[in-house]
Amino acid sequence: MSDEPLLSIENLQVSVAGQPVLRGVNLSVQRGEVHAIMGPNGSGKSTLAHVLAGRSGYQVTGGSVRYLGRDLLALAPEERARAGLFLGFQYPVEIPGVNNAYLLKAALNAIRRERGQSEIDAFDFLNLVKARMQTMQIDEALLSRGVNEGFSGGEKKRNEILQMLVLEPVLAVLDETDSGLDIDALKLVARGINTLRSPERSFVLVTHYQRLLDHVVPDQVHVLARGRVLRSAGPELAQELERRGYDWLLEQAAA
Amino acid sequence: MQTLERIFSEYRHWQDGHPPETRRRSAAEQLRELGLPGVRDEQWRYANLRALDQVPDFAPAAPAAPSALVPALPEPVPGFARLIFNNGLAPDDLPRRLPPGVSVHAPSGQWYTLLGADERLALLQQLFGAEASVLRVNGAAQLEILYVAQGSGASYPALHLELAPGARLELIERHLGAHEAGGLICPHVRIALGATAELQHYRIQNLGTRSVFYDTLSVQLAESARYRVCQVALGAATARTSALLRLQGRAAALEWHGLSAARDQQVSDCRVRCDHVALDTASTALFRGLASARARVGFDGDVQVIANAHGAKVRQSLRGLLEGSGSEVNLRPRLTIHTDQIEATHGATTGQLDEQLLFYLLSRGLDPATARALLKSAFLGDALAAIGIAPLRQQIEQSLVAHLGDLILGGIPT
Numbered sequence: 082m083s084d085e086p087l088l089s090i091e092n093l094q095v096s097v098a099g100q101p102v103l104r105g106v107n108l109s110v111q112r113g114e115v116h117a118i119m120g121p122n123g124s125g126k127s128t129l130a131h132v133l134a135g136r137s138g139y140q141v142t143g144g145s146v147r148y149l150g151r152d153l154l155a156l157a158p159e160e161r162a163r164a165g166l167f168l169g170f171q172y173p174v175e176i177p178g179v180n181n182a183y184l185l186k187a188a189l190n191a192i193r194r195e196r197g198q199s200e201i202d203a204f205d206f207l208n209l210v211k212a213r214m215q216t217m218q219i220d221e222a223l224l225s226r227g228v229n230e231g232f233s234g235g236e237k238k239r240n241e242i243l244q245m246l247v248l249e250p251v252l253a254v255l256d257e258t259d260s261g262l263d264i265d266a267l268k269l270v271a272r273g274i275n276t277l278r279s280p281e282r283s284f285v286l287v288t289h290y291q292r293l294l295d296h297v298v299p300d301q302v303h304v305l306a307r308g309r310v311l312r313s314a315g316p317e318l319a320q321e322l323e324r325r326g327y328d329w330l331l332e333q334a335a336a
Numbered sequence: 337m338q339t340l341e342r343i344f345s346e347y348r349h350w351q352d353g354h355p356p357e358t359r360r361r362s363a364a365e366q367l368r369e370l371g372l373p374g375v376r377d378e379q380w381r382y383a384n385l386r387a388l389d390q391v392p393d394f395a396p397a398a399p400a401a402p403s404a405l406v407p408a409l410p411e412p413v414p415g416f417a418r419l420i421f422n423n424g425l426a427p428d429d430l431p432r433r434l435p436p437g438v439s440v441h442a443p444s445g446q447w448y449t450l451l452g453a454d455e456r457l458a459l460l461q462q463l464f465g466a467e468a469s470v471l472r473v474n475g476a477a478q479l480e481i482l483y484v485a486q487g488s489g490a491s492y493p494a495l496h497l498e499l500a501p502g503a504r505l506e507l508i509e510r511h512l513g514a515h516e517a518g519g520l521i522c523p524h525v526r527i528a529l530g531a532t533a534e535l536q537h538y539r540i541q542n543l544g545t546r547s548v549f550y551d552t553l554s555v556q557l558a559e560s561a562r563y564r565v566c567q568v569a570l571g572a573a574t575a576r577t578s579a580l581l582r583l584q585g586r587a588a589a590l591e592w593h594g595l596s597a598a599r600d601q602q603v604s605d606c607r608v609r610c611d612h613v614a615l616d617t618a619s620t621a622l623f624r625g626l627a628s629a630r631a632r633v634g635f636d637g638d639v640q641v642i643a644n645a646h647g648a649k650v651r652q653s654l655r656g657l658l659e660g661s662g663s664e665v666n667l668r669p670r671l672t673i674h675t676d677q678i679e680a681t682h683g684a685t686t687g688q689l690d691e692q693l694l695f696y697l698l699s700r701g702l703d704p705a706t707a708r709a710l711l712k713s714a715f716l717g718d719a720l721a722a723i724g725i726a727p728l729r730q731q732i733e734q735s736l737v738a739h740l741g742d743l744i745l746g747g748i749p750t
Contacts (some may be wrong), residue, residue, distance in 0.1 A: 132697050137691070162701035174696045178714025184700065187710075227714070228696075244700065254373035 085150055087112045087283050088252055089132075094143035095125075095132050101296055102128045104308035105144065110252070113280040117319060118287045120305035121327045126287045129169060129305065130256040133285075134168035135161050146254065162188070163195035165251030167244075169258045171287075173237040176228040181240070184228050185210060185247055193250055213246040217273055235266040242273035249277065254285045260292040271296030289321040304330055339389045340372050347463055350395040363462035370456050379454050379578070382634030382666045384603035387548045387574035388457075391520045396464050397480075397489025407511055409482060413728050416480040416508060424483070426492035428470040437475035437503075443496065452608060454578045458524040458552035462721035465492025468526070473497065473533075476504040483523060485513035485547065490520040497525070499533035501558070506536045506748040508728060511551075511571070514544040519738075521572075524552045529561035531585060536564050538728060542735050543571035545602065551577045559585030559614075566722045568732055569596040569604045570739045577606040594623040595719035597740055598631035605634035611638065616647040621654070624719040625667070626712065627658035628740070634666040634714050646677035656686035657715050709742040716743070 088110040095103040102125045108248065110116050117225055120126050132139050133146065135158035149164060176184075190200045201209070214221055217239045229237045245253050255274070259267055274284060274297050286293065294302070294316060302318040304311045306327060311334045312318065322330075330334040347364065356364070372388065373380040399422040412418050416498055417435035419427060427433060431440045474521040485491040492515075510549050522545065529535055539697075549572040557563055569575050569702060581590055596604040608617045615640055625633035634654060641648045650673075656665030697707035716736065723729040733745045 136695050136699075144688060146420055157704075158695060158698040159701050159703055159707075168699050170696070170699075174690075174692050176693050176696065176711070178717035179697075179710050184697070184710075187702055187706065188700035191703070195701075248700070251654075 083263035085147070086110055087149065088285070089147045090144070091146075091224060093129075093132070093146060094141070096128060096140045096142050097126055097128065097138065101142070102308055103132070103205055106305070106308070106310055108303065108310060110285060112282050114281055114300040115278065115284040115286065115297060117299040117302045118285060118305050119289065119302060119319065119322055121331075124306045125308045126305050127256050130254050130285070130287050133161075133254050133267075134166065159191070163192050165192070167248055167250035167253045169245060169253060169255035170239040171257040171260060173229050173241050175230050175232070175326060177230045179228050181226055181228050182224040188244070189247055204306065213243055216246060216276060217243045218269055221244055234261045235263065238262055239266065239269060239273075241329060242270050246273055250282070252283050252285070253277070254287070256287045257289065258286070259288055259290065267293060268296060291319040294319045306331055306334070340367070342465075343367075343394050343460070346506075346522045347396045348421065350464070353739045360463055363459045367456070367459045367463065370453060370459075373453075373456055377453070379607055379638075382632070382636070383576040383605045384574040384632075387518070387603075388550070390518050390675060391490065391548060392462070392518050393489050394464060395489060396492055396522065397485075397487055397519075399423050400484070401424050408484070408514070409730050410510070410512075411727070413480055413508060413725060416478040416506070418480045418482065421481060421483045421493045422729060423485055423489070424493040424521075425466055426493075433470070435477045435479060437477040438479060439472050439474075441470045441472050441498075443470050449501045452580060452609075453522075454580055454607065455552050455554060455693035457522060457550040457578070460491040460522045460550075461524040461552075462488065465494050465522070465524075466496035468496045468524070470496040470498070472500065474500045474506045478506045480508040481510070483509070483511045483513075483521070485511070485519065485543065487707050488519060490522060493521075493523045495523075495525045497527045499527070499529045499535055499561075501530035502532050502638035503530065504534045506725070508538040508540070508725075510540045511543050511549065513547070517546040518573075521547055521549045522551075525554070527555040527563075528554070528746050529557045529563055529588075531559040532561060533558070534562040536724070537566070538723065538725070539565060539567040539571045540732060540735075541567075541571055541575060543575075545571060545573055545600070546744070547572040549575040551575070552695050553577065553579040554578070556582045557588035557590065560587045561585060562589050564591040564593075564718070564722075566593045567595070567606070568593075568719075569606065570735055572604075573602060573667075575602070575604045575724035576584070578607070579608045580624050581608065581610045581619075583610065583612050583619065584614055586614045587616045588614060589618040590620070591722075592619070592621040592623075593719050594621070594635065595716060596623075596625045596633045597634050597636070597736060598626070599740065600627045601630050603632045605632075605636065607636040609638045610640070610647040611642070612645040612650070613642050614645060617645060618649040620651045622718060622722070623654045623667070624657075624716055625655070625665050626657045626659060626662035626716065627665050628738070630662035632661060632664040632666070634668075636668040636670070638668075638670045639672070641671070641675055641678055643674040646675050648675070648678045648680075650678065650680040650682070652684070654682075654684040655715070658688050659712075660685065691712070705742065706744065709744045712740070713745050720745070
């Protein structure tokens with residue numbers, strides 16, 4: 082196995098509608114690691130997550146991103162997903178008329194085809210999904226409903242984690258998956274993430290608060306502010322941020 | 337020569353000097369008085385009326401040989417008695433082919449009373465077409481009528497349906513056929529629902545893409561009658577439905593579920609006028625229109641609630657999807673309300689596929705073509721969900737796939 086990081090972001094600069102949002106982000110994620118990205122509102126956390134997943138509307142004006150030894154930015158969103166990159170949305174969209182089960186199966190088969198595997202048969206698929214739904218305590222009836230249609234906020238977030246559990250990505254980027262969750266739902270989401278933790282799989286958790294990190298202990302915590310990573314340290318940094326907020330870091334950076 | 341003059345000229349020629357029947361003479365007089373609709377008529381604003389000018393022949397076509405019809409016919413729907421109207425003409429042995437509970441009657445003079453200017457093109461049916469087939473329903477029945485248009489010449493099917501109080505009917509009407517370019521199909525269907533009668537009406541227009549289709553539907557509902565329509569418009573170069581629905585009895589209720597999918601340069605337009613004229617009536621109109629390439633789709637939902645129709649409930653949900661740079665969808669949700677004791681909601685949106693939804697699907701590994709097909713199918717799914725007869729829904733889905741090409745209907749929740 083190569084020593085190259087699973088994900089390597091170098092001097093990434095991104096603008097939205099001509100306004101710079103990311104001003105030179107550097108980040109390196111090894112296989113098996115969990116990284117938390119924290120930061121105040123408007124610091125560029127979600128922008129980073131969406132740029133990694135390939136969303137349009139963001140102009141990459143400089144820098145590079147390598148993933149599994151490939152130029153990630155050169156890949157279309159669906160190619161990134163099939164290469165094992167999963168984005169958990171902060172605001173999962175509702176798609177009335179597209180069946181949850183259909184989407185899950187189509188997504189899984191797209192990834193399996195990319196890996197040279199045959200398509201999963203209906204029986205195995207149902208067994209797999211039902212087991213994962215049990216982990217996430219999601220009612221099986223939701224499978225036949227439209228994607229996120231009429232789901233509560235917590236159900237939508239749990240459904241994102243369910244998709245992650247079924248698709249078994251190599252790198253999961255979870256954009257504020259913990260926001261708006263009550264403590265029980267937060268524990269479920271954390272359980273889903275921990276279920277999937279392995280030496281081969283990595284996570285980038287974008288979060289505002291330390292509380293998710295009580296349940297999913299990260300290897301590294303980064304503070305993103307003003308479009309840059311201002312500080313990186315171990316999990317103790319999250320606890321310090323919880324106590325002191327972000328101002329002291331911003332002041333240090335300005336000095 | 338103006339189109340109206342040409343119509344009368346062809347009519348005289350077709351009559352060949354014979355004195356016209358009363359109904360034809362009356363239709364000619366009304367048509368002369370009202371004139372043909374034009375683009376300045378608000379109710380016809382989005383219809384393609386130029387196609388009327390280009391109709392090659394207004395005289396009715398002779399029936400096609402039965403053997404020529406057979407290969408094009410869809411599989412029968414289990415439980416439904418099937419009638420075939422050949423180039424607008426009812427089968428000679430109509431009474432024998434009707435299911436129990438449905439009988440044939442002679443037309444009454446009331447049939448020829450016009451309800452409004454929307455029905456003007458139905459006058460062409462009265463001018464050129466055969467007598468309406470008058471069917472009366474008692475009890476419960478299931479009936480399928482195929483209107484098959486073939487060859488050259490126009491086709492003028494006419495049906496008058498009376499549901500006795502408490503009667504229940506499931507009716508499938510399909511327009512099929514491979515007409516010659518500009519061939520006119522001009523049906524007129526008139527329905528009267530007695531008190532507490534229920535009609536589930538499926539109207540499927542899947543004509544060849546060279547036909548010109550001007551359709552008139554007039555319905556009256558008595559007390560507590562229920563009328564539910566699922567209309568699917570796929571075919572014809574030009575299609576227009578003019579529906580006039582009158583909720584005349586207390587607590588009468590109507591649901592209109594419409595789906596129009598137009599491609600290339602098709603023009604598909606539908607106007608539904610619904611009059612609430614009694615207490616506690618309810619109407620729902622749901623429309624989904626998809627226009628690709630340079631096609632045009634229109635829906636005009638015109639609801640009128642008169643001053644004394646207290647307790648009316650009105651709901652409209654109209655959505656359009658644009659799929660081509662030259663495509664056009666015109667939705668007009670219109671409520672005219674003369675009472676303050678009413679519950680009304682309405683909404684109309686037109687746009688392209690939602691980029692957020694598209695990205696969500698791509699981020700799960702679906703390729704762009706599949707993601708688009710899935711979202712298009714989902715868009716149409718609302719209207720398809722109203723089709724409660726599984727084999728019929730399957731046939732319609734197959735027709736949609738054949739018409740639009742890139743749909744994934746297996747992804748629609750059931």
